[in-house]
Amino acid sequence: MGIIADKTFHFHLFTEETSYLMEVSGSGDLVHTYWGKRIHSPPQGAWFNPVEVASFSPNPYASDKRISYDTMPREFPDFGRSDYSSSAIEITDPESGSHIVNPIFKSYTIVPAKPPLSGLPAVYTENDSDAQTLIITLKDEKLNLEFYLYYTVFSDFNVITRHTAVRNFSKHSIRIEKILSCTIDFLSDANFEMLHLHGAYSRECRPARISLGSCSHRVESRRGASSHEQNPFIALVRPETNQFSGEVYSMSLIYSGSFLAEVSVNCYEKTRMQIGLHPDDFSWELKSGELFTAPEAVLVFSESGINGMSAKYHSLYKNRLCRGPWKHAPRPILINNWEATYFDFDENKIIQLMDAGAELGAELFVLDDGWFGERNSDAVSLGDWTVNTEKLPHGLRDLSDHAHERGLLFGLWMEPEMISPGSRLYAEHPDWCLHAPGRHRSLGRNQLVIDLSRKTVENYLFDTISAIIKENGVDYIKWDMNRNITEAGSTAYSCNQQGEISHRYILGLYSLLDRLTRAFPEVLFESCAGGGGRFDPGMLFYTPQIWTSDATDAHERLKIQWGTSFIYPQLVMGAHVSAIPNHQIHRAASLDTRVRMSMSANFGIELDVTKLTVEEKEKIAHESEVYKEHRLLFQYGQLYRIEDPFVSDRGVWIIISEDLKTAAVFCFQQLAVPNSLEKRVRLRYLDPDSEYLLSDGKRYYGDTLMNYGLEIPKMESDFDSVIFLLKRADG
Numbered sequence: 001m002g003i004i005a006d007k008t009f010h011f012h013l014f015t016e017e018t019s020y021l022m023e024v025s026g027s028g029d030l031v032h033t034y035w036g037k038r039i040h041s042p043p044q045g046a047w048f049n050p051v052e053v054a055s056f057s058p059n060p061y062a063s064d065k066r067i068s069y070d071t072m073p074r075e076f077p078d079f080g081r082s083d084y085s086s087s088a089i090e091i092t093d094p095e096s097g098s099h100i101v102n103p104i105f106k107s108y109t110i111v112p113a114k115p116p117l118s119g120l121p122a123v124y125t126e127n128d129s130d131a132q133t134l135i136i137t138l139k140d141e142k143l144n145l146e147f148y149l150y151y152t153v154f155s156d157f158n159v160i161t162r163h164t165a166v167r168n169f170s171k172h173s174i175r176i177e178k179i180l181s182c183t184i185d186f187l188s189d190a191n192f193e194m195l196h197l198h199g200a201y202s203r204e205c206r207p208a209r210i211s212l213g214s215c216s217h218r219v220e221s222r223r224g225a226s227s228h229e230q231n232p233f234i235a236l237v238r239p240e241t242n243q244f245s246g247e248v249y250s251m252s253l254i255y256s257g258s259f260l261a262e263v264s265v266n267c268y269e270k271t272r273m274q275i276g277l278h279p280d281d282f283s284w285e286l287k288s289g290e291l292f293t294a295p296e297a298v299l300v301f302s303e304s305g306i307n308g309m310s311a312k313y314h315s316l317y318k319n320r321l322c323r324g325p326w327k328h329a330p331r332p333i334l335i336n337n338w339e340a341t342y343f344d345f346d347e348n349k350i351i352q353l354m355d356a357g358a359e360l361g362a363e364l365f366v367l368d369d370g371w372f373g374e375r376n377s378d379a380v381s382l383g384d385w386t387v388n389t390e391k392l393p394h395g396l397r398d399l400s401d402h403a404h405e406r407g408l409l410f411g412l413w414m415e416p417e418m419i420s421p422g423s424r425l426y427a428e429h430p431d432w433c434l435h436a437p438g439r440h441r442s443l444g445r446n447q448l449v450i451d452l453s454r455k456t457v458e459n460y461l462f463d464t465i466s467a468i469i470k471e472n473g474v475d476y477i478k479w480d481m482n483r484n485i486t487e488a489g490s491t492a493y494s495c496n497q498q499g500e501i502s503h504r505y506i507l508g509l510y511s512l513l514d515r516l517t518r519a520f521p522e523v524l525f526e527s528c529a530g531g532g533g534r535f536d537p538g539m540l541f542y543t544p545q546i547w548t549s550d551a552t553d554a555h556e557r558l559k560i561q562w563g564t565s566f567i568y569p570q571l572v573m574g575a576h577v578s579a580i581p582n583h584q585i586h587r588a589a590s591l592d593t594r595v596r597m598s599m600s601a602n603f604g605i606e607l608d609v610t611k612l613t614v615e616e617k618e619k620i621a622h623e624s625e626v627y628k629e630h631r632l633l634f635q636y637g638q639l640y641r642i643e644d645p646f647v648s649d650r651g652v653w654i655i656i657s658e659d660l661k662t663a664a665v666f667c668f669q670q671l672a673v674p675n676s677l678e679k680r681v682r683l684r685y686l687d688p689d690s691e692y693l694l695s696d697g698k699r700y701y702g703d704t705l706m707n708y709g710l711e712i713p714k715m716e717s718d719f720d721s722v723i724f725l726l727k728r729a730d731g
């Protein structure tokens with residue numbers, strides 16, 4: 001049911017559409033032989049490509065001088081024994097100081113479903129028939145270490161997950177210098193481009209493609225967070241691959257800290273693709289008997305283009321990564337006061353916003369930054385999580401009660417991972433921030449990072465946050481994180497362990513989130529890191545919504561949501577209607593366009609609704625009703641990208657229900673083009689033989705819409721937009 005292993009250690013992992021093949025060489029190397037479209041018979045030994053004449057390709061085995069790691073495609077490449085491409089594992093031998101590792105095949109086992117990764121977020125199974133897991137054990141005899149390579153095959157989702165663990169059976173501590181989660185070698189095949197998602201604060205997830213050439217390329221974060229700069233994802237695509245067709249080989253890492261994804265092409269055109277913990281921001285002292293587990297990588301192969309890849313990630317992440325009662329629940333329309341008030345509010349203002357929001361159809365009120373301590377600017381009070389009674393004299397409970405009386409859920413912003421240098425908490429515990437003794441403590445947004453590698457700090461935050469939730473009837477938490485890590489040290493650990501702190505920080509964060517989400521399963525957590533600074537699958541495991549970007553301008557959002565949707569479903573992307581001129585970029589998109597952009601993801605409102613005109617209020621109220629009526633389609637339908645805003649003067653995507661009976665087409669003009677005509681858009685993914693009723697009253701067959709195309713009315717001004725709702729005539 002997904003894994004076949006024979007007596008000579010040939011492994012065939014297969015899903016409905018994909019095959020992944022490995023075998024053990026005579027020398028005990030675990031050899032990767034194929035990953036791609038499902039095939040029948042594994043070509044055993046086909047990897048063997050002798051290089052006996054090349055003295056610059058050394059031979060790791062005296063018995064066969066034709067074998068070289070330059071040409072052998074490897075599953076778990078080591079360092080120092082003639083594999084000159086980037087390694088997956090490096091260990092310091094305490095006796096010799098050497099970094100050499102020699103992991104040789106020992107055994108394998110196949111288990112139903114999937115063992116959880118202790119302390120780490122991971123894709124999960126719901127029953128034994130969901131998946132099967134192959135665990136291959138490799139051993140380094142000299143170091144007395146065992147390595148466990150996990151491969152879980154989710155046949156129905158067409159996904160394979162991989163991760164790596166190592167146990168120390170020696171009497172000494174050893175130091176792991178590098179341990180990646182997944183390596184794939186493509187033998188004699190460098191006909192690829194590398195696809196990645198790069199960005200910055202307020203302009204996250206820009207897709208980029210580069211040709212590989214004959215060298216290495218790194219996509220990485222050393223920021224202690226997955227980062228705005230690069231998403232923890234890479235793909236190799238064929239030059240001809242587009243959104244609709246062509247091969248894609250991709251890896252997405254379920255991790256929220258520093259990561260490395262690397263692609264390198266060697267002199268024999270062997271292409272190596274890898275992902276895992278960033279070795280520059282990681283080392284780990286593994287004591288005798290201990291096990292270390294590296295994060296999980298999710299592998300998706302698609303031969304139906306980038307949309308095909310995205311659909312697989314969306315489905316898996318919605319169904320086997322997100323958890324809890326909110327996983328399948330309609331997500332509430334929220335109203336957030338941040339861009340309405342920033343720090344400048346009082347109780348009265350908040351109540352006015354709540355009341356006005358309720359009238360517009362909002363279902364959740366979120367009180368953003370500024371409700372605690374003396375927080376009137378971003379320079380103070382993080383860590384002092386007690387209500388500011390000057391602003392809110394009746395406290396949070398009163399506000400929460402008011403929200404509940406108005407039929408709204410009540411949500412609260414917190415930034416638990418941070419501490420302001422002037423806070424009471426910092427005065428009491430100056431060692432509770434990440435720092436290196438004798439070094440300056442670098443500030444970011446005027447704040448320091450709390451030391452979540454310490455259990456005491458984690459416990460303190462668990463108690464503090466739990467009390468706030470319980471005492472105030474909190475239904476939602478916006479979990480923010482507004483700077484990256486510096487001086488990643490902790491005085492709670494020995495000198496030898498300082499290289500562990502970045503990873504221990506993330507483990508502490510995961511542990512805290514795990515405890516909170518278990519203690520308060522009904523609370524909806526939305527994570528945020530100045531927008532998309534930690535928009536990654538690791539956070540999704542705990543927080544089934546993520547604030548996509550602080551850029552709320554609809555035009556910017558067209559690009560950001562386009563790119564984010566490469567991996568993440570629109571269900572998990574927070575998208576709010578904000579004021580014009582836009583606060584970040586001073587653009588002015590129409591209210592229609594701002595609403596449509598938000599409706600095509602997880603809809604919210606973030607502006608001073610008390611200042612809207614009557615017409616504007618009526619429009620938002622009406623659109624909220626439309627959103628609620630079609631919410632399951634908008635939130636849970638499959639989004640496919642149709643027309644690329646980085647190439648075209650407009651961007652188009654379609655959201656289609658699983659049964660293909662309903663769909664919504666969103667078309668966003670960028671800059672208007674003078675003297676232009678109406679332009680059709682050829683839709684995709686509809687049922688060709690069904691007739692669809694359109695919201696403008698017309699009827700067309702799916703094949704007409706997909707081949708002749710849908711007429712898009714001429715859009716006269718910049719940032720115009722149009723939405724069509726489609727319903728199958730028989731439906």
Ligand code: GLA
Binds near residue numbers: 528529531
């Ligand atoms: C970050 C978030 C914003 C807002 C502010 C509050 O920038 O991304 O949405 O919550 O913090 O300080």
